[in-house]
Amino acid sequence: MRNRDDDASPDLSMALHHFVVAAAELDVALGRRLRLSPGDYLAMKHLMTSEAALGPVELGALVGLTSGSATGLVDRLERGGHLHRHRDPHDRRRLVLEPTEQALDRTANELRPLDDAIHDLAADYTVDDRATIERFLHDITRLYRAFSRQDRDGRASRATRAEGADDGD
Numbered sequence: 362m363r364n365r366d367d368d369a370s371p372d373l374s375m376a377l378h379h380f381v382v383a384a385a386e387l388d389v390a391l392g393r394r395l396r397l398s399p400g401d402y403l404a405m406k407h408l409m410t411s412e413a414a415l416g417p418v419e420l421g422a423l424v425g426l427t428s429g430s431a432t433g434l435v436d437r438l439e440r441g442g443h444l445h446r447h448r449d450p451h452d453r454r455r456l457v458l459e460p461t462e463q464a465l466d467r468t469a470n471e472l473r474p475l476d477d478a479i480h481d482l483a484a485d486y487t488v489d490d491r492a493t494i495e496r497f498l499h500d501i502t503r504l505y506r507a508f509s510r511q512d513r514d515g516r517a518s519r520a521t522r523a524e525g526a527d528d529g530d
Contacts, residue, residue, distance in 0.1 A: 377501065387475075394471050395464075397443070400424060404434055405443055405460060409468065414449065414457040 392402030407423050408415060415423070421431025435458060438444045443464045449455040483491055 391468070391471055395467055397441075401434065401438060401441075401443075404438065405464060405468075408444060408458055408460050409465065414459075416449075416456050416458060417446075420458060 388402060388406065389399055392399050395402065395405075397405060404420055404424050407420060417431045417435045418428050421428055421434065424431075424434070426434060435444070435446065439446065442461055444458050444460050446456045446458050449457045486494065
């Protein structure tokens with residue numbers, strides 16, 4: 362176990378906090394560019410990055426909506442051409458949501474300059490450094506997801522139960 366008084370820990374935690382805040386600012390800006398409200402963009406972001414297929418109930422749980430509100434969200438995003446729904450091929454009773462190709466393309470086009478800048482920045486690091494950074498980011502992602510999936514009393518949240526315990530990272 363590492364010493365919590367390690368001089369790097371407060372600086373690392375603060376740097377990570379600043380990164381997360383900057384990512385939230387990016388989400389707001391990207392949502393505006395895509396003409397989506399922050400809530401709609403958050404829902405689309407979950408759909409675009411989820412390892413597992415999401416249905417309306419799972420998506421609603423991830424963004425903090427009731428099932429009825431999630432249905433309204435999905436209807437609105439489908440009308441706007443951002444997603445489509447279809448029957449799950451493994452369980453015909455279940456609906457699965459997918460971003461449209463147009464939504465994926467528009468998002469990729471908006472993010473291309475940032476992706477290029479990240480690629481250029483990464484070139485300043487060694488292969489071993491990049492592997493360490495990648496491993497750290499995956500580990501932090503797991504910690505954040507585990508923390509966010511617990512209610513205040515430590516029980517798994519509704520989103521965790523809807524998704525299952527394995528996040529695929």
